[in-house]
Amino acid sequence: MNLSILYRGDLSGCNYDCPYCPFAKRKDSREVLAEDARQVQRFVAFVTAQPAIRFKLFFTPWGEGLIRKHYQQAMVALSRLPQVERVAIQTNLSCRLEWLQQADKEKIALWTTYHPGQVSRERFLDQCRQLDAMGITYSVGVVGFKETIAEIEALRTLLPSQTYLWVNALKKTADYYTTEEKDRLMAVDPFVPYNMVHHASAGKACRTGHTVISVNGAGDMFRCHFVKEKLGNLYEGDFRTALFPRPCTNTTCGCHIGYVHLEELGLYDVFRGRELERIAPR
Ligand code: SF4
Ligand code: SF4
Incomplete structure (x- = not known):
């Protein structure tokens, strides 16, 4: 049995201050962090106790997880399990990186996001160079504000050619981009039209609810982060009975972490096994 799990626990604090983000500079209390650590450890124990399932695991915290030791330790432990094919996390890449030396580098991966205004381009690129030197695979993404397009283009010229740079398109306003701006973004990220x-x-x-699920810190299972109907609990009874193919019940799906599993888009063929961490071959 193959199962991809998107894990999002209680942690919601972040060390960055992105103006558009509700988690900017939010600080988790000591109690929240302790509970989050306990829940992450429980999740690791669960995966460890399931040798017959082939897992792909993806931490998608509200805030920044990798500045917390318990996420680093969980990633390392999970990467070393034979039943884990991949363990990935969304991160702003601000943390120190030596801990990655302890991980199985073939199996750990990072979905990194560059936030101009929060970190210098050079500092971010230096972190990327450290990942390259360690042999850690990662994608780099940027939120595609109009005023950031020139910076995105500059970043593309400075990243190694094999590193996939994705763009999260703004789509709240119809026709936010001019045709010329769309062309410039597509020149950087050929798959950005899927995100527009x-x-x-x-x-x-949609594969979610069958071979992909979303889980919160308490183990409550949902098909994805966007459909709020609870399917069961990972830690109670046989969770497998809740997993079967079923159609999407939402009207639309606009985030990569969701639509990548929508079958008609064929994106598993594009990402070739690296759909969670969003690494497209270049
Ligand atoms: S790094 Fe991410 S979580 Fe943190 S403030 Fe920016 S967008 Fe929000
Ligand atoms: S298409 Fe998107 S919203 Fe619908 S079930 Fe799949 S991931 Fe969830």
């Missing part, structure tokens, strides 16, 4: 629309998903086949 809300995909009509109602009634369509």
Whole structure:
């Protein structure tokens, strides 16, 4: 059995201050951090106790997880389990990186996001160079504000050619981009058109709820982060009975972490096994 799990626990604090983000400079209390650590450890224990399942695991915290030791330790431990094919996390890449030396580098991966205004381009690139030197695979992403396009283009010229740079498109306003701006973004990220629309998903086949699930810190299972109907609990009874193919019940799906599993888009063929950490071959 193959199972991808998107894990999002209680942690919501972040050391960055992105103006558009509700988690900017939010500080988790000591109690929240302790509970989050306990829940992450429980999740690691669960995966450890399931040798017959082939897992792909993806931490998608609200805030920044990798500045916390318990996420680093969980990533290292999970990467070393034979039943884990991949363990990845979304991160602003501000943390120290030596801990990655302890991980199975073939199996650990990072979804990194560059936030101009929060970190210098050079500092971010230096972190990327450290990952390259360690042999850690990662994608780099940037939020595609109009005023950031020139910076995105500059970053593309400075990253190694094999590093995939994705863009998260702004799509709250129709026609936010001019045709010229769209062309410039597509020159950086050939797959950004998938991210420029809300995909009509109602009634369509989506792997979530069957071979992909979302789990919170308490173990409550959902098909994805966007459909709020609870499927069961990972830690109670046989969670497998809740997993079967079912159509999407939302009207649209507009985030990579969701629509990448929408079958009609064929994105598993594009990402070739690296759909969670968003690494497209170049
Ligand atoms: S780094 Fe991410 S979580 Fe932190 S403030 Fe920026 S967008 Fe929010
Ligand atoms: S298409 Fe998107 S919203 Fe619908 S079930 Fe799949 S991931 Fe969830």
